[in-house]
Amino acid sequence: MSTSIAAAAPEGRTHLTRIRALVTALERVPYSVLAIPLRLAVATVFWNSGTTKLADWAATVQLFEDEYKVPLLPPDVAAHIAAGIELSTPVLLVLGFLTRPAAFVLLGMTTVIEVFVYPQAWPTHIQWAAMLLVLLCRGPGAFSIDRWLWRRFGQR
Numbered sequence: 076m077s078t079s080i081a082a083a084a085p086e087g088r089t090h091l092t093r094i095r096a097l098v099t100a101l102e103r104v105p106y107s108v109l110a111i112p113l114r115l116a117v118a119t120v121f122w123n124s125g126t127t128k129l130a131d132w133a134a135t136v137q138l139f140e141d142e143y144k145v146p147l148l149p150p151d152v153a154a155h156i157a158a159g160i161e162l163s164t165p166v167l168l169v170l171g172f173l174t175r176p177a178a179f180v181l182l183g184m185t186t187v188i189e190v191f192v193y194p195q196a197w198p199t200h201i202q203w204a205a206m207l208l209v210l211l212c213r214g215p216g217a218f219s220i221d222r223w224l225w226r227r228f229g230q231r
Contacts (some may be wrong), residue, residue: 110216114174119166120203121181125161128154143192160184168210171219178210184213 096180128135135158140152148156160180167177189200215221 103164105217106213107216110171110213111218112172113210114168114215115124117178117181117203117206117210118168121161122165125158125165128158128161145191149151157184168215171215172222174215174219175211178207182207182211214219214222 105160133156136151136154139145139154139157143150143153145153161184163224164181167173185200185203185207188198
């Protein structure tokens with residue numbers, strides 16, 4: 076009669092060992108791999124918003140006059156600034172170029188949207204902010220123009 080070590084181990088220990096192995100494997104995923112979907116997800120949200128603004132500029136300005144009402148800025152100026160940010164920063168994020176400044180700008184824009192425009196949408200905005208904070212604090216990862224530039228020029 077032969078018994079294996081696994082069979083001799085209590086059932087709970089086998090599951091715990093498997094869970095530990097899974098956690099260890101997940102912790103080995105490089106940040107650079109995780110940064111790519113973060114950059115793409117945030118870029119998609121803001122790019123889609125920017126292209127929607129361009130699709131019907133008159134309706135966009137009307138929204139800024141009637142619904143958005145950003146303080147201190149005339150609606151047409153606020154619309155131009157918002158569209159400019161939403162069409163430029165996603166490109167930077169996808170390329171991983173000036174990632175931290177782009178994340179900072181989008182974090183500011185998210186804050187303005189949350190505080191002045193749609194405060195009830197905080198569950199969505201906190202998701203955007205979380206992704207942007209990771210990019211701001213950790214950068215774009217190895218697969219980026221920022222990293223290439225740093226390696227090329229930053230070490231001198």
